[in-house]
Amino acid sequence: MGLVLSYMDDFSVTTSSPSYCSNSRTLQGVFGRLRAIAHARHINFSVPKTELIHWRTPVQRDHPSTSRPRPVALDGQLFHPSPKLRWRGYWFVPNLASSAHFSRRLTLSQAAFAAVRRLSSYGSEVSPHLCHRLAFSLLFPILCYCAALSVPSRGLLSKMEVHWRQVQWWVSNCFLATPTPILSAKACLPPLSVLLPHKSRMADLRLVCSPPQNNPASASLCRSFPCLLKFRAPDSDRSLSTSLAPNVMPLNWKTPPPSPPTRTHLSVNAMAYLTLTLLRGLSFAPLLNSPLLPDLPPLPPDNVMKAAYSSLKPKVSLLMLEDWRLEHPSPPYYSFPFSLSPHPFIGLGKFITGRIHQMRAQKSYLATHPSWLSPDASRLCPLCGKGQEPFSHAILRCPAKAAARSCHLQGLTSVGPDAPLWSSVSLLSSLAAYIEATATNYPPDMCPSQPPSPTSIMFPPLPGGLLSSSPPRPV
Numbered sequence: 001m002g003l004v005l006s007y008m009d010d011f012s013v014t015t016s017s018p019s020y021c022s023n024s025r026t027l028q029g030v031f032g033r034l035r036a037i038a039h040a041r042h043i044n045f046s047v048p049k050t051e052l053i054h055w056r057t058p059v060q061r062d063h064p065s066t067s068r069p070r071p072v073a074l075d076g077q078l079f080h081p082s083p084k085l086r087w088r089g090y091w092f093v094p095n096l097a098s099s100a101h102f103s104r105r106l107t108l109s110q111a112a113f114a115a116v117r118r119l120s121s122y123g124s125e126v127s128p129h130l131c132h133r134l135a136f137s138l139l140f141p142i143l144c145y146c147a148a149l150s151v152p153s154r155g156l157l158s159k160m161e162v163h164w165r166q167v168q169w170w171v172s173n174c175f176l177a178t179p180t181p182i183l184s185a186k187a188c189l190p191p192l193s194v195l196l197p198h199k200s201r202m203a204d205l206r207l208v209c210s211p212p213q214n215n216p217a218s219a220s221l222c223r224s225f226p227c228l229l230k231f232r233a234p235d236s237d238r239s240l241s242t243s244l245a246p247n248v249m250p251l252n253w254k255t256p257p258p259s260p261p262t263r264t265h266l267s268v269n270a271m272a273y274l275t276l277t278l279l280r281g282l283s284f285a286p287l288l289n290s291p292l293l294p295d296l297p298p299l300p301p302d303n304v305m306k307a308a309y310s311s312l313k314p315k316v317s318l319l320m321l322e323d324w325r326l327e328h329p330s331p332p333y334y335s336f337p338f339s340l341s342p343h344p345f346i347g348l349g350k351f352i353t354g355r356i357h358q359m360r361a362q363k364s365y366l367a368t369h370p371s372w373l374s375p376d377a378s379r380l381c382p383l384c385g386k387g388q389e390p391f392s393h394a395i396l397r398c399p400a401k402a403a404a405r406s407c408h409l410q411g412l413t414s415v416g417p418d419a420p421l422w423s424s425v426s427l428l429s430s431l432a433a434y435i436e437a438t439a440t441n442y443p444p445d446m447c448p449s450q451p452p453s454p455t456s457i458m459f460p461p462l463p464g465g466l467l468s469s470s471p472p473r474p475v
Helices: 020-040 098-119 128-145 154-172 182-189 192-208 235-241 267-273 301-329 348-359 391-397 398-406 424-439
Strands: 003-008 010-015 072-074 077-080 085-087 090-092
Touching: 020 072, 077 128, 090 098, 098 128, 098 154, 128 154, 128 348, 154 182, 154 192, 154 348, 182 348, 192 267, 192 301, 348 391, 348 424, 391 398, 398 424
Parallel strands: none
Antiparallel strands: 003 010, 072 077, 085 090
16 A cells, blocks of 8 residues: 655655555555556656655654664665655654754745845845845745644744744834834734744645645545545545544544544544635535546536635635734734735835834834833933823924924824824825934934924835835935
């Protein structure tokens, strides 16, 4: 009995039996049959590149002498079992632990981050919008490769979270003292403890919507799963994933796992269970790429299927947002909403964007936001001395900045979460010019003793809703 998986020109053959000797003999027999099929098609295998690994359960810490792992003999060459091997970018070890894989992913992501962070310092060069895209399109895929099917250990996840927070600081230009929930909200990069389940849900949705004839994992779904195609893998093939301890019985895919976990789902049924909330109200899971399969019974048109599948993906994002709010609630003083889409103002220069992020997070150079180094410092506005200096005072009410305000911020009455300011390109451009003209929330060594003259120019928005700003020039 063997399971053969292939991706392009990489083949993986897996078998199971009560002994390693029997496994080795079975693998040699499967290789012989594959070689005969390939030879008939004038294809040869690169046998010296073969690697062997013997799986074991976490209980089997040491191999009994009667079941000592045996090599396999292919074309007169012996291949001994490896302690770890790499296939399709994933590092496998005999007990199927994920630490070997994710420790390497963390190292690769740290190396990539060390390279890209040189493109943008904490106050200049590449805009935060492009930094955000680099974080999501380059660093996150490197860090979380294969996280859809495997979960890092708790200790390794903590190390990955530390690295991810460094990326969030780099994107948002916030203070290091910014609370972690606010930091992730400012960077629009959810914590990994929220992103990884989201990645798993998306993978599970693709699994249950894939044609069983094309996807071996979909073919292993239980026969009661509501799929338009009833094809399923033979029980002899599914037994590789249904081998359980005597005291553990599989659950129906709709049944929630009990607590404490005396019983558990099969792996593929557990993945299907995570889609139960998404499929509620549907008779069948939408089928993707059905035109690729010949001789199918009459099915809805493929464009209808794609539309139904596309309607499920926003539900996955809403679940992630809900998990983000519940698992990582922000402090009561922070009232801005969590969002996966980058803030419109991150198209400004990185220095100005950092000023806005810091004031919204209430961890800034404003007098009302003292650092832990000077908790007893005065909270009065240093320019007017007529009140405390929160975000709203520095932008809307400080008398010392009245001239600049009348020049740049006419009609602006609020900087709260629901203010029109945060969705208006023209208002954000005016706010950037105002911050530059008044040096609001600038570091102390950059602030003039008197507020500068409001004679500065406003820079028009760039295409695509992004903004650009540069130091003011006299007119």
